[in-house]
Amino acid sequence: MSDGERAASPAPAPADDGRVPADPPVVEATGIVKRFGPTVALNGARITIRPGETHALVGRNGAGKSTLVSVLTGLQAPDEGTVTFGGDPAPRLTDRDAWRRNVACVYQKSTIIPTLTVAENLFLNRQQHGRNRLISWQSVRRGAQDLLSTWSVDVDPQTPAAELSVEQRQFVEIARALSFGARFIVLDEPTAQLDGPAINRLFDRIRDLQRQGVTFLFISHHLQEIYEICDMVTVFRDARHILTAPVAELPRTELVAAMTGEAAADRLEERASTLDTGVTAALSVRGLGADAYDDVTFQIGAGEIVGLAGAAGSGRTEVAETVVGLRAADGGEVEIAGKRPRPGSVPAALAAGAGFVPQDRHHQGYVPDMSIADNATLSVPHLLGGNGFLSRARRDRLAAGMIEKLAIKTPGPELPVSALSGGNQQKVVMARALADDPRLLVLINPTAGVDVRSKEFLLGKVEETAATGTGVLIASDELDDLRMCDRVLVMFQGRVTTEIARGWHDHDLVAAMEGVDLHA
Amino acid sequence: MPETVLAGSAAPDTAEPQVRRTALLGGRIPLARLRDLALVPAIIVIAVVGQIVNPVFLQTDNLINVLQTMSEMALLVLAQTMILIVKKMDLSLESTMGLAPGVAAWLVVPTGAGHGLGLLPGAWSIPVTLAVGALVGVINSLLIIRFGLNGFIVTLGMLIVLRGVLTGISGGQTFFQLPQSMLYLGTAEWFGMPASIWICLALFAVAIVVLGWTGFGRSLYAIGGNVDAAKAAGIRTDRVLWTVIVTGSVLAALAGLLLSGRLASVASAQGNGYIFTVMAAAVIGGISLNGGKGTMFGAFSGILLLYMIQNVLTLGGVPAQWIGALNGLIILVALTISRITGGKVQE
Numbered sequence: 001m002s003d004g005e006r007a008a009s010p011a012p013a014p015a016d017d018g019r020v021p022a023d024p025p026v027v028e029a030t031g032i033v034k035r036f037g038p039t040v041a042l043n044g045a046r047i048t049i050r051p052g053e054t055h056a057l058v059g060r061n062g063a064g065k066s067t068l069v070s071v072l073t074g075l076q077a078p079d080e081g082t083v084t085f086g087g088d089p090a091p092r093l094t095d096r097d098a099w100r101r102n103v104a105c106v107y108q109k110s111t112i113i114p115t116l117t118v119a120e121n122l123f124l125n126r127q128q129h130g131r132n133r134l135i136s137w138q139s140v141r142r143g144a145q146d147l148l149s150t151w152s153v154d155v156d157p158q159t160p161a162a163e164l165s166v167e168q169r170q171f172v173e174i175a176r177a178l179s180f181g182a183r184f185i186v187l188d189e190p191t192a193q194l195d196g197p198a199i200n201r202l203f204d205r206i207r208d209l210q211r212q213g214v215t216f217l218f219i220s221h222h223l224q225e226i227y228e229i230c231d232m233v234t235v236f237r238d239a240r241h242i243l244t245a246p247v248a249e250l251p252r253t254e255l256v257a258a259m260t261g262e263a264a265a266d267r268l269e270e271r272a273s274t275l276d277t278g279v280t281a282a283l284s285v286r287g288l289g290a291d292a293y294d295d296v297t298f299q300i301g302a303g304e305i306v307g308l309a310g311a312a313g314s315g316r317t318e319v320a321e322t323v324v325g326l327r328a329a330d331g332g333e334v335e336i337a338g339k340r341p342r343p344g345s346v347p348a349a350l351a352a353g354a355g356f357v358p359q360d361r362h363h364q365g366y367v368p369d370m371s372i373a374d375n376a377t378l379s380v381p382h383l384l385g386g387n388g389f390l391s392r393a394r395r396d397r398l399a400a401g402m403i404e405k406l407a408i409k410t411p412g413p414e415l416p417v418s419a420l421s422g423g424n425q426q427k428v429v430m431a432r433a434l435a436d437d438p439r440l441l442v443l444i445n446p447t448a449g450v451d452v453r454s455k456e457f458l459l460g461k462v463e464e465t466a467a468t469g470t471g472v473l474i475a476s477d478e479l480d481d482l483r484m485c486d487r488v489l490v491m492f493q494g495r496v497t498t499e500i501a502r503g504w505h506d507h508d509l510v511a512a513m514e515g516v517d518l519h520a
Numbered sequence: 521m522p523e524t525v526l527a528g529s530a531a532p533d534t535a536e537p538q539v540r541r542t543a544l545l546g547g548r549i550p551l552a553r554l555r556d557l558a559l560v561p562a563i564i565v566i567a568v569v570g571q572i573v574n575p576v577f578l579q580t581d582n583l584i585n586v587l588q589t590m591s592e593m594a595l596l597v598l599a600q601t602m603i604l605i606v607k608k609m610d611l612s613l614e615s616t617m618g619l620a621p622g623v624a625a626w627l628v629v630p631t632g633a634g635h636g637l638g639l640l641p642g643a644w645s646i647p648v649t650l651a652v653g654a655l656v657g658v659i660n661s662l663l664i665i666r667f668g669l670n671g672f673i674v675t676l677g678m679l680i681v682l683r684g685v686l687t688g689i690s691g692g693q694t695f696f697q698l699p700q701s702m703l704y705l706g707t708a709e710w711f712g713m714p715a716s717i718w719i720c721l722a723l724f725a726v727a728i729v730v731l732g733w734t735g736f737g738r739s740l741y742a743i744g745g746n747v748d749a750a751k752a753a754g755i756r757t758d759r760v761l762w763t764v765i766v767t768g769s770v771l772a773a774l775a776g777l778l779l780s781g782r783l784a785s786v787a788s789a790q791g792n793g794y795i796f797t798v799m800a801a802a803v804i805g806g807i808s809l810n811g812g813k814g815t816m817f818g819a820f821s822g823i824l825l826l827y828m829i830q831n832v833l834t835l836g837g838v839p840a841q842w843i844g845a846l847n848g849l850i851i852l853v854a855l856t857i858s859r860i861t862g863g864k865v866q867e
Binding site: 096097100109110111112113114115116120124125126127129134135137 | 729732733734735738739741742744745746748749750752753754755812813
């Protein structure tokens with residue numbers, strides 16, 4: 001992985017000041033087994049978290065992290081094994097209040113109700129009542145104000161929760177968790193939707209709370225964050241506990257090896273460029289401008305892979321979405337393989353020869369209840385028969401080919417996409433993008449929420465596709481996605497600021513994405 | 521970047537680019553609250569127009585007439601509003617409104633007069649009406665909550681079934697000679713105003729308080745806004761949903777009782793087609809079909825506005841044959857206006 005990014009922030013505060021080693025652990029789970037039908041989600045897993053530490057839990061998708069979290073937060077009972085809090089056995093599953101006094105979890109998915117105010121969200125189902133047994137909104141507001149200022153969260157309690165940013169929402173959820181008396185908080189991928197500065201503010205907040213005696217279990221896919229903020233790390237793989245060690249004593253390579261179960265393969269072997277300058281450029285963008293970006297100009301040759309990097313809000317996603325017609329630009333033009341599709345029209349962009357993987361597969365990628373075959377052929381009805389009639393046989397043949405080509409793990413093309421794992425779902429989306437042999441392939445965050453193996457497979461497919469003369473645009477902030485690019489364009493605050501050729505160092509790219517000049 | 525503001529350690533930074541919320545009276549009343557009152561200006565405008573069209577409009581008798589004719593429909597709006605707030609929908613309310621008093625009349629009205637069975641004394645009519653309402657609510661809840669069926673389709677089915685049952689027991693005819701107890705609520709006057717108006721206003725007042733100032737009421741909004749989060753907050757969501765759906769059906773039965781009392785009969789088509797006006801009134805009143813949004817006061821002003829406009833049209837001498845077309849048009853116009861004032865896309 002990378003080193004050096006965000007190294008500007010101070011090292012984690014020493015967590016062991018005033019701590020007696022003999023203290024019982026805040027939470028200890030031993031011998032946890034959890035089965036869902038035939039699959040074993042946890043197989044004798046264990047974790048021990050000491051007071052005041054920030055403990056990282058890492059593992060690939062399907063390693064059992066989420067299941068452990070639901071066991072630790074009392075959402076599911078383990079089939080075997082015990083959980084103790086501060087030495088006492090865990091409360092019964094139905095005693096939600098007792099669980100909430102011990103542990104709280106800030107999930108990726110918000111548990112804030114958008115239509116209610118912040119104050120009401122904080123005191124939902126436990127509002128202060130006045131003398132007439134009706135809710136006293138005044139004391140609810142005051143209580144919320146007190147609570148928020150105690151933990152120095154600067155949010156107006158009267159704000160409707162829908163107006164909060166992701167970051168504010170997380171702080172409100174943390175404050176709510178603390179108000180139940182819990183001093184052990186699980187953060188489930190808290191940084192996934194935050195940009196760089198917001199992540200730093202979150203980390204400052206975590207360190208603050210840590211000094212006040214709050215213990216954290218921190219789950220993240222980003223290893224550098226673990227090195228920055230955590231004291232201890234526990235690795236799960238294939239439903240088992242692999243190791244627990246102080247972060248400072250565990251080199252990155254060993255951590256990665258523990259996660260993948262193999263020595264970290266050096267995927268950096270040089271990819272021969274497949275750029276073909278003799279053919280019309282796959283994409284040429286000139287002077288593109290809109291709210292989120294300004295004056296964007298670049299070209300992608302046939303067979304070239306170009307990365308479009310940038311932090312959240314830098315405009316990279318918007319540019320990519322404009323190219324495929326999900327948005328219309330205010331000015332400038334997009335030319336796909338020599339044709340100029342009507343701006344803001346996805347069908348026109350597809351007809352011009354584009355294929356794309358949208359940003360959020362759950363939102364825009366697939367129809368969950370439709371079959372793999374239907375999803376994969378959604379954008380290519382003309383391949384399924386003429387005159388507006390679809391041939392089921394042809395569809396299934398086409399889908400079977402895609403399933404084989406992309407190694408989608410499924411019993412057959414009739415399975416609904418919602419029944420697949422994240423990685424395989426993304427493969428279906430990729431299959432659709434490739435269905436019509438595109439001249440230009442646009443990928444937005446193509447490996448978000450995808451496990452390591454599927455990730456490598458998907459990226460390998462991209463290289464293969466490029467080798468056939470397709471131009472590829474990858475809009476992502478995931479360094480692994482960008483590694484194979486012939487060059488990476490970095491966007492910062494809506495403009496393309498830097499162009500980096502292949503062979504870059506992680507810290508160069510991250511610095512450019514954050515708008516920092518390392519050599520200044 | 522439109523960054524968020526958080527006082528990381530000490531006092532908040534100066535010149536924070538926070539999104540300023542529109543507020544009046546020095547920030548005391550946020551605009552969101554004012555939206556509840558969005559229809560009040562419209563109601564005033566209609567009142568003025570009505571007075572110009574025909575000076576009868578603002579006379580007490582006419583206003584009482586408007587309130588009384590809308591009281592039954594208003595109770596359905598009250599029921600539907602609760603149900604919409606928890607993100608469900610009950611189409612069968614209109615049939616319940618006919619069937620519940622229909623069953624009571626069937627059991628109570630003496631034989632020889634139409635299809636009455638004369639099995640029970642007259643005093644039973646009110647309990648029977650309410651019990652039928654509750655039973656319908658229980659069946660709906662069982663199918664929707666317990667068996668997880670789609671609420672829209674379940675209540676659409678119930679709408680047809682209940683209407684059919686009423687037609688069956690009445691032989692498609694109208695029950696007359698209702699007992700005194702059934703007539704009372706629809707005809708009595710309390711303190712110079714029809715009892716049905718009092719009942720309607722009182723129930724809305726109770727609903728406003730319950731929805732705004734009790735834990736139960738707030739849990740309705742929580743469930744409609746995000747049911748998983750409501751569960752995580754320890755709300756017994758299923759129990760709340762049961763209560764809401766059953767209460768809604770009982771209210772519909774009560775509305776039917778008021779209407780039967782006022783008309784001194786139960787027609788086999790009683791309540792037929794009401795549900796469309798009910799839904800329209802709720803949406804005009806600011807209730808979101810996506811759940812979690814809207815207030816009882818808004819819903820009340822929605823139905824009041826619709827009935828006032830109808831009254832003005834009648835007073836203005838619009839031919840009765842055209843009232844239906846105009847009603848539909850009014851609903852569309854009112855929706856458009858609330859889209860403009862509300863500023864948000866209605867889904």
